[in-house]
Amino acid sequence: MLKMIVKNLWSHRKDNGWIFIELIIVSIILWVLLDVSAVYLYNDTMSLGYDNNQLCKIDLVSYMPADVKYNSDYDSLDLRKEHVDRIMRKLKAQKGVENVTYQFTSWNYINSESNMTYHYISGNQSIDSLVKQVDVIRFIPGNNFFETYGMESVAGSPSAEELSKMDYGYSDIIVTEDYARRFFGDENAVGKKLYFINSNNDTIWSPIKGVLKDVRHQQFRPVNSLAFRPQYDSKEPEVTMTVRLLPNVDVEEFVKMLESSEDDFSSGNYYVFDVCSYNDLIRKVGGEYEIFNRLVFVLMIFFMINVGLGIMGTFWLQTRNRTRDAGVMRSFGATRWNIRKMLLGEGVVLSTIAVAIGCFIYYHVALEFPFLSKAFAIRYDEGFNIIDYWVTNFGEHFMIISLLCYVVVVLTVSIGIYIPARKISNVNPIDALREE
C-alpha cells in the first residue's frame, strides 16, 4: 500500500508539487506561530512560586525637602525605619491581615518590571565556566519577608519563616533551586559559597544560607534564577510594603479601604502613594506582553483557519477529481475503506515530508538568524539565565513544536481529504466509472 501511495504521489507530481510547496511554507509559518503560542500558554500556566491571591502592595513615598509636609527631624536612617515600622504595625493590626513585610526599594520587588543582576562565581571551579548571572532581590531580615510572599524552601534548607528571622552578614545570600542547580548540580547548596567581584575589584564571598523553590520574578517571564540579599537600611525615599490577607478576606475591599484612609497610614515623612492588589499588579506588568501574546495567538488562529481552509479546499478538489479511479478500484475489489485509506495515506505521506522539510528549513534559518530563535524559542532569554525547562531548551522545544506542527498539518490535510474521499468511495462504482 505504501508503495502504491508513493507511486500515486509521484505520478501526480505536477499537482502535488504545488501542494507540497504550500505545505512546506505553511509548516514554517505554523511553526513560528505555534511556537509563540505554546511558549505563551506554557508560561501563563506556570506556577509563580508564591501565593499571589491574597497579596497586595502598598507604595510608601517620603516627602522630599522641597515638599511643604517634609520634616527634616524625621530624616535620619533610624527614624525612617521607625516610621516605616510604625506603618507596618498599623497595617498588621488591621482586621484580616495575616502578615506584612517591606523592602527599602520601589523598583526591585517581586513582579516589578525592573531587575538588578549580579554575576556570582563558584569558588572551587574554573571561573570561566561557572559565572552565572542572577536576578537579585533585597529583603529586610526579621521582617516576615518569605512567609508573607508564601515562598517555600527546599528540603534540607531552613524554612521560609526561619530564613526571614535569621541573622545575615552583608554578603549572605538565599538562592532559588534553579540557581543552586546551575552551580552545584542539585539544590543542596546550603553552607556552600559563591563570590562576586565588587566595583572596587574586591572578591566578596557569599555563603548560601538557604535555598527556596523556584519563583517567577516577573509574570511575563518564565522561571529565572533568583537570589535574595539582606538589606538593613537604605537612603532610598521609597518603600514597598507587601500585605498578606487571611484567606477569607476580599483583597479588592481591603485595597479600597486603604485607598480611602491613606492619611491614617502616614507616619513621619512617609505617606501612602499607591495601593493595589498583586493580581492587578501582575495584570498591569504583564499587560503589554499579554496584548502582544494574545495578538499572536489570535493571528495564529486566524492563520490556521485560513490555511486550513486553503489546504482542505486544495485536497478536496484533487480528491474529487479521482472519482473515476475510485470506481475502477472498487470494481477490482477495493472496499470503501481501502480507497479512503489510500487517499488519506497520500495526504499523510505528503504532509510528513513537507513538515519535515519545513521544520528543517526553519531550524537552519533560526540558527542562522538568532533574532528568530531569540524572538520565539528563547525570546525571554535576553540577559538572563533562564531555567532549563522545555521552552528554553532549544532541542527539546524544537522537537515538541515540530511535532505539534506535524499534528496540526496532518489533521488539516486529513480532514481535507477524508470528507471528499468518503464521498467518492460511497459513489456506486458504475456511476464513478462514468465520471471523466
Add this chain to the structure above:
Amino acid sequence: METIIKLTEVNKIYRTKEIETQALDNVNVEIEKGSFVSIMGPSGCGKSTLLNIMGLLDNPTSGQVEIAGVVANNMNEKALASFRNSTLGFVFQSFHLINSLSVTDNVMLPLLYRNMNGKERNRLVAEALEKVGLSHRINHRPSQLSGGQCQRVAIARAIVGSPKIILADEPCGNLDSKMSADIMDLLQRLNREHGKTVVMVTHNEDQARQTDRIIRFFDGRQVV
C-alpha cells in the same frame, strides 16, 4: 455442465422523481462454467445493466443473483469486494485504466487488495502481461499506448488475479477492426486455453458469432 452464473427473475427499475424505467424485466439467465457467451441487443435494452448485476457492481431491484455457487444478494460491502476481487474480472469499453499509473501498476491493482507479498505480485503481473503480449511495455503509461494495447492492459488487469469469470462490456467498442480481432483472439484464448468463463456485451454480430452462445435482449427482456 456446471452453472457458474444464475440470474433468477431479476428485475431492475431505475426511478427518478418523474419517471420509472424498467431496465431488466424478469430476466432468467444461466451461464455455464467455461463458456464464452455474448449478450447482444440495441442500445438501452439493458445489456450493460445485466453485466453490471452479474459483476455485482449493481444490485437488482428484485430477483436472485448466484455467482459461482454463491448467492450474492445479501452480501455485505466487504464480502462483495472480496468476492469481486477473487472471482470476477472486468474489461470495459473505455478501458478505465488509471492514467497516472504505469502498465505494471494498473495490472497490479486487483492484487493490492489481497494478502500477498511483492514478489508474488510482480510474478503474477509479469505472467498476465505475457499472456496479453505486453511484456515489453511494463513501464509505459496508458497515454503512451494505442487503444488496442490499452485494452490488452485492461484484460491483463482482469485476469491477473485468476478470476473464474471475465465480464467484458463492449471490449472492442472503441477499437478498429484489426485491434478488435486481436482482442477477440485474446478473449477466446483465455476461454479455451485457460478455462475462463467470458461474458461479453457487444453490438457486433461477427464478434458475437465467435462465441459459444448469444443471449439477445430487447427492452429489458431476453429474446429467445
